[in-house]
Amino acid sequence: MVDDNADFSEYLAFRGRTQVVHRERDISARYLLQVRDARGAVVPDAEVAVQAANGAAMWARTDAGGRAWLHPNAFDSAQSQVYEVTVRKNGRQSTTFLQRGQKNAVDVVLDGKPGAASARARLDLVFLIDATGSMDDEIAKLKATLRTIADQVARLPSRPDTCFGLVAYRDRTDDFLVRRHDFTNDLNAFQGVLDALRAAGGGDYPEAMNEALNETVHKLSWRGNGATRLVVLLADAPPHLDYGGPQYDDDMVAALGKGIKVFSVGASGLDKQGEYIQRQIAQYTGGRFVFLTYKEAANPASGPGTQTVHDVGNYSVQTLDKLIVRLVSEELGKLPAGG
Known part of the structure; x- marks a missing residue:
């Protein structure tokens, strides 16, 4: 088992040396989105919208750890410099911006009262x-x-x-x-x-x-x-x-x-x-x-x-x-x- 997101540089090298017919999606630019609530707890299954000024957009939902990987080049061939990132869950919403080339993760805090947690996953x-x-x-x-x-x-x-x-x-x-x-x-x-x-x-x-x-x-x-x-x-x-x-x-x-x-x-x-x-x-x-x-x-x-x-x-x-x-x-x- 391999985790290509954990060893992303090796994954990019694999893609570069493997010449096969495939459907191309440019994932070379990749950013981590992390969503937490005001208490610092991760927020799973939050809706995420990422949009450029030219209208190019992608959607995601955070995983169980409140994270999602964002790949701007996969949906925006113009490679815009700034993207608006909007996160929603249970009536709460927060907006921030992703700057192309930034080194840190895109951290979003959802303010407001969290919804009731399920007793079971x-x-x-x-x-x-x-x-x-x-x-x-x-x-x-x-x-x-x-x-x-x-x-x-x-x-x-x-x-x-x-x-x-x-x-x-x-x-x-x-x-x-x-x-x-x-x-x-x-x-x-x-x-x-x-x-x-x-x-x-x-x-x-x-x-x-x-x-x-x-x-x-x-x-x-x-x-x-x-x-x-x-x-x-x-x-x-x-x-x-x-x-x-x-x-x-x-x-x-x-x-x-x-x-x-x-x-x-x-x-x-x-x-x-x-x-x-x-x-x-x-x-x-x-x-x-x-x-x-x-x-x-x-x-x-x-x-x-x-x-x-x-x-x-x-x-x-x-x-x-x-x-x-x-x-x-x-x-x-x-x-x-x-x-």
Whole structure:
């Protein structure tokens, strides 16, 4: 697992040395937004609007730690020098300015009385899965460990009220393009949905990830104010960039606007293009790039190990179920007390 926002200079170097076809979004200029209330507590899930004088604008929601990464060049090709930053939550609003080139974080304090904190965290967790034939082993692992994941998440200190969702995809010539199963808090029902999923089809290498990410962001019933929204993207191939219709870069931008954080999991066989795109999506939305490791880097049949073919330096190694629990735990652990 690597955190490209934590080691941003290395991530930029990776982008510079990796020449693959992709959808370009310029993230070279990056600024951290931190939102707190008058008591100094972080403010999660606050609405953020960033606007230039020329009308170029972006939207975000702060994560569980009250933070969001802002990338002005990704939405403003004119590279304006000043941006107005407006933050809102529960009727409170504060405005400040981002000056291009500033070294410090954009700190915003929301004055006024905070809204009532929920006694339990609310977690919306989606598995976005490539369900083509080469993904059989990974899907089987997820089926076998779902209850363990759910049990360990339920035991976290925040005692989250968790809803699970599933979006599975294949390709245009297969039995289905995208199948969407909306959120449920019924674990037995969700296990049944997951158990019914079969890995099949595919054919050519790229798959319908664009269409599936679009449905994940726009067509699921994400809960509103105060929820932590996470996606685990599990895939071993890049999206079809030659199809018309939705494109992943537009929907990673939309995901940030809705406060949806994507953790991209590179399964066996993911090539350089797939790695590049998965890391784009994770970095922009504030998530991380996770990949499966093996005893022999280029041989998934060699069994679990510590080796990888991916272009990464420092990384940690855990099984998929433990990684998911760890990611959820770290996200929910950022929430303020009572939230």
